[in-house]
Amino acid sequence: MDVTPKPGVPCRGMTDTWLKKHTLIYTGATRHPFILAIRDGTVDISAFKRWLSQDYIFVRAFVPFVASLVVKAWKKSDDSHGDVEVILSGLASLNDEIDWFKKxxxxxxxxxSVVAPQKPTQDYCRFLENLTSPEVDYTVGMMAYWAIETVYQDSFAHCLGEGSKTPPELEEVCQRWGNGGFGNYCSALQSIADWCLLKATDDEVSKAEVTFLRVLEYEVEFWNMSRGIPGY
Ligand SMILES: Cc1ncc(CNC=O)c(N)n1
Known part of the structure; x- marks a missing residue:
């Protein structure tokens, strides 16, 4: 089999295949009514504040998850892609992000200090905690990390795009995740995830795909909660 890359033909990894295969649910997570409301300037400020306080709880739980990936990257024998440095720089950004949330x-x-996690936040944080376990493959964890970051990057970049009417006071929030630098960071995570998936067993690949779908579902639930859909 000829595996040499063809000029002009992009080399598609597993993550791109999944984005295509599950495009409906991916779009549901990245073009959610909450995001569309930010983009068209109709977002309810109490919904925005709810999102802000619940996301602060999420981000605090995200730190140990990302830290667990540093441990797993360090333990695996092959770090030719510099995974440890990439993940560590993500942890450093989370340190800034926690200050940013406080501001x-x-x-x-x-x-x-008085915010209590709502059910979707609790469920999502528990899911992250489960992924932190040493039993969860590095491949599954990296893929989840990429998916979680990419949903935010894609969603908030949409609020800054051509023709958006995002209120000026929310622009800084959208910039936090929607900026091109963070887009590049997500691409770096995607390369690592794709490389892991290329070498993974069939069992790991199918576990990773299920995890990918669960991330998207949790993200949708998180936006639903933020929006204040009755029942939350
Ligand atoms: C619910 C959720 N998903 C993804 C992110 C983005 N990662 C870190 O900030 C986030 N803040 N919150």
């Missing part, structure tokens, strides 16, 4: 909270008059 945003005081700007919007949200008291983070």
């Amino acid at each position: 945003q909270a005081s700007k919007w008059g949200v008291d983070l």
Whole structure:
């Protein structure tokens, strides 16, 4: 079999295949009514504040998950792709992000010390905690990391795109994840995830695909909660 890359023909990894195969649910997570409301300037400010306080809880739980990936990257024998440095720089950004959330909270008059996690936040945080276990493959974890970051990058970049009417006071929020630098970071995570998937067993690949779908479902639930759909 000829495996040499053809000029002009992009080399598609497993993650791109899944984005195509599951495009409906991916679009549901990245073009959610909450995001569309930010983009068209009709977002309810109480919904935005709810998102802000719940996401602060999420991000705190995200830190140990990403830290577990540093451990797994360090333990595996092949680090020719510099995975440890890539993940570590993500942890450093999360350190800034936690400060950023605190500043945003005081700007919007949200008291983070009294915020209780709602059910979708609890469920999503528990899912992250399960992924932190040493029993979960590095491949599955990296793929989840890429998917979680990419949903935010794609969603918030959409709020900054051509023709958006995002309120000026929310632009900084959209920039946090929608900026091109973060887009490049997501591409780096995607390359690592694709490389892992290329070498993974069939069992790991199918576990990773299920995990990919679960991430998208949790993201949709998180937006639903933020939007204040009755029942939350
Ligand atoms: C629910 C959710 N998903 C993804 C992200 C983006 N990662 C870190 O900030 C986030 N903040 N919150």
